[in-house]
Amino acid sequence: MTHTASTLMPFFGLIRVSGEDRASFLHNQLSNDINHLPAGQACLATYNTAKGRVIANIVLLNRxxxxxxxxxxxxxxxxxxxxxxYIMRSKVKLECMAEWGAAVSVPTSTTAPTIPAQPQYVLSTTQTNQIWQITLPDNSTIQIGKINQLPPLNTETAKAWQAHEINSGNPWISATTTETCVAQMLNQQLIGAVHFKKGCYPGQEIIARAQYRGQVKRGLVLIETTSALSTGATITDSNNEEVGLIVNQVQQGTITLALAVIKHSAAEIQLQYHNHPIDIKKCFFTTAITKNI
Structure with missing residues (x-):
């Protein structure tokens, strides 16, 4: 699959985890099966509070x-x-990789991006000249390396990547939305970020209960409006009652595209943001999914 030229993406930061206990330590903290992530491969995961709220969604690369x-x-x-x-006596070291960064690109295909039919627990990677490239489930890519070896920021390409992620139903949690949603509200179980057979981790009981007892009543939608939106802002109904929040947004000309988490019951009513109408273009949850999670 061919992709656009890459652009530096300042949205992302990197943390290096080293030490002989690194895999088991992360396995016990994150939502995916890190113990069985092969060297040279990548995966998605979430880091959650004890109440199952997503602190961050993460791409992990095992080098x-x-x-x-x-x-x-x-x-x-x-x-x-x-x-x-939580390191305690574990042989683990955490380091912020300030001199490293991430670049992104999107497929040149005009086919509308979709959520994978099956969860993708291992992501394909390539390595060229100290640059690692990871292909995400929506076929966009992330490249990591030293910032001076990555392409410069191209605003239009960055916006194209943001729009691709939004259209794909692939949300990214940031400081303004941290600890607002459980994993299923963000479709993390559908894209392979949550492994339900791996054992305990913070929030695991809540996330498992939500999966099997149908206790999640909110989900992702793709929305469009002519009004500027703010990440983390509240969406209301016509009575100004809260029904959801903005997770990611990007401006495209006079239109703003966004991913929002809303109440399932609000999927067929008129939504608004500061009295400006919002149109739902796509629901990433269905009646079947709603019943199962």
């Missing part, structure tokens, strides 16, 4: 000698501090 965590840059310090608390 063999270490594991790299890729998450929102404004959450990296928070992630590092929270993980540091």
């Amino acid at each position: 063999g000698e270490d594991i790299i965590l890729i998450a929102a840059a404004d959450l990296c310090e928070i992630l590092q501090k929270k993980l540091q608390i």
